[in-house]
Amino acid sequence: MSAQIKHIEINNTKIPVIFEKQTSLPILNMQLVFQNSGSIQDENLNGIASFSAKLLNEGTKKLGSTKFASELESNAISLNVASGFETFVIELSSLKEVNEKAFKLLKKLLKDPNYDKNVVEKIKTIHIGSLKRKQNDYDYVAKNQLKDILFKDTVLQHPTSGTIESINNIKLTDVKKFIDSTFNLSNLIIVVGGDIEFKELENKIQTLLKSMPAKGKKELKKVEITAKPIIKELKKPTEQAYIYFGSKFNVKAQDEENYKAKVASFILGGSGFGSRLMEEIRVKRGLAYSAYGYVSINKSHSYFTGYLQTKLESAKEARELVAEIVKDFVQKGVTQEELDAAKNFLTGSEPLRTETLSQRLNRAFNLYYKGLKQDYPQKELEKIQSLELEDLNNYIKSHKEIIDLSFSIVRK
Numbered sequence: 001m002s003a004q005i006k007h008i009e010i011n012n013t014k015i016p017v018i019f020e021k022q023t024s025l026p027i028l029n030m031q032l033v034f035q036n037s038g039s040i041q042d043e044n045l046n047g048i049a050s051f052s053a054k055l056l057n058e059g060t061k062k063l064g065s066t067k068f069a070s071e072l073e074s075n076a077i078s079l080n081v082a083s084g085f086e087t088f089v090i091e092l093s094s095l096k097e098v099n100e101k102a103f104k105l106l107k108k109l110l111k112d113p114n115y116d117k118n119v120v121e122k123i124k125t126i127h128i129g130s131l132k133r134k135q136n137d138y139d140y141v142a143k144n145q146l147k148d149i150l151f152k153d154t155v156l157q158h159p160t161s162g163t164i165e166s167i168n169n170i171k172l173t174d175v176k177k178f179i180d181s182t183f184n185l186s187n188l189i190i191v192v193g194g195d196i197e198f199k200e201l202e203n204k205i206q207t208l209l210k211s212m213p214a215k216g217k218k219e220l221k222k223v224e225i226t227a228k229p230i231i232k233e234l235k236k237p238t239e240q241a242y243i244y245f246g247s248k249f250n251v252k253a254q255d256e257e258n259y260k261a262k263v264a265s266f267i268l269g270g271s272g273f274g275s276r277l278m279e280e281i282r283v284k285r286g287l288a289y290s291a292y293g294y295v296s297i298n299k300s301h302s303y304f305t306g307y308l309q310t311k312l313e314s315a316k317e318a319r320e321l322v323a324e325i326v327k328d329f330v331q332k333g334v335t336q337e338e339l340d341a342a343k344n345f346l347t348g349s350e351p352l353r354t355e356t357l358s359q360r361l362n363r364a365f366n367l368y369y370k371g372l373k374q375d376y377p378q379k380e381l382e383k384i385q386s387l388e389l390e391d392l393n394n395y396i397k398s399h400k401e402i403i404d405l406s407f408s409i410v411r412k
Contacts, residue, residue, distance in 0.1 A: 002364075006019050015185060017205075020360060022193055028195065031191040033088075033190070034088040037086075037087065037218065038084040038085050038087045040223075042162075047158075051162065051167065052083070054081075058114040058122075060111075062108075065119070068114075077092070077094045077101065078091070079093075096196070110208070120172050131161065132164065141242070142242040142307070146305070149232055184213065185212050187218055223300050231407045234408075238412055243407060245307070245322055245407045246305035249297075249401065250399065251399075253302075261297065264395065264396050272290075272292075275292075278292075281322070287321065290308065293306030315411055323403075327403050330397060333393030334389070339392060347384070
């Protein structure tokens with residue numbers, strides 16, 4: 001049974017529910033997804049979304065983190081809160097026999113988060129310790145430096161986990177404000193599947209969320225790349241050169257020709273061995289163990305990006321080669337052999353993308369979230385199968401903006 005789009009009314013607000021009943025295992029998995037509520041809301045205080053998720057993972061004020069965690073563990077219940085860029089997600093998983101207990105514990109968490117100054121200070125200490133360790137993770141440093149280049153003066157300029165300075169500045173009142181703003185029925189999408197009837201689920205959800213307000217839907221902010229292409233090097237005591245690169249890719253999540261972008265991205269650098277970047281950089285020249293490049297298409301922003309690691313003495317050659325490969329790709333397009341290989345892989349691997357309940361629910365959510373119909377994947381495959389070489393190459397040539405690459409390099 002595939003996922004269905006249903007609705008539940010709470011406080012005069014219709015909440016979309018992506019639901020799939022599966023009786024093969026006596027389990028329930030539910031996600032409360034608050035859209036337009038993740039790190040994209042970090043503008044005034046970098047890392048606040050990530051920090052708030054960590055606080056919600058500390059249990060309730062009444063029970064405290066240890067007792068709350070013990071309640072979850074003794075009943076084999078998993079309750080986790082995480083922040084994405086565009087979404088803030090609470091995930092609940094349990095066996096069917098303890099569904100009632102799982103919903104009660106989640107309700108307690110929503111009503112009584114562990115708002116305690118000592119908890120905030122504990123999270124700060126752990127979080128800052130993690131950020132300090134990441135200062136020596138040069139792959140992480142290079143990636144964040146690229147975002148600083150590409151998304152200058154936008155919320156994406158900064159790491160979603162925040163900086164040592166921004167985390168130090170977070171106060172308990174900031175966390176309360178963020179969570180109060182996020183817990184909003186108007187922005188909620190529920191994703192749920194497992195061994196449960198929808199009517200029973202509807203009653204549980206209405207009981208769970210009846211005290212949550214509807215404050216009006218937040219509008220998603222668009223993030224644009226406005227920076228001109230540059231090369232930025234950062235000197236660190238490393239034995240390798242870490243190279244990240246990226247550029248504009250002018251598409252939207254609902255563009256009808258995004259299936260062409262999927263094929264082009266696969267051929268250029270998303271397929272591993274056999275991709276242009278991997279073949280030219282690793283196989284032919286041995287400049288890197290791996291090299292990837294792909295397009296990232298989101299509701300708030302889209303761009304082309306990639307990365308590789310190479311020897312210190314090969315950094316300049318590798319960077320120039322990446323620029324040359326991307327330019328040649330846009331100007332000359334792909335071959336029929338490359339297109340046929342991409343078609344075969346994308347079609348053949350399709351069944352593997354919907355094997356599990358979580359995969360199907362995740363796909364159904366992404367389609368709904370992006371405003372696409374649930375039969376979009378099947379139609380996309382049909383379009384890919386009938387895609388002609390000339391049409392694909394004309395599409396690739398129309399996106400000359402990806403040639404204007406910026407590079408972030410960390411090296412000795």
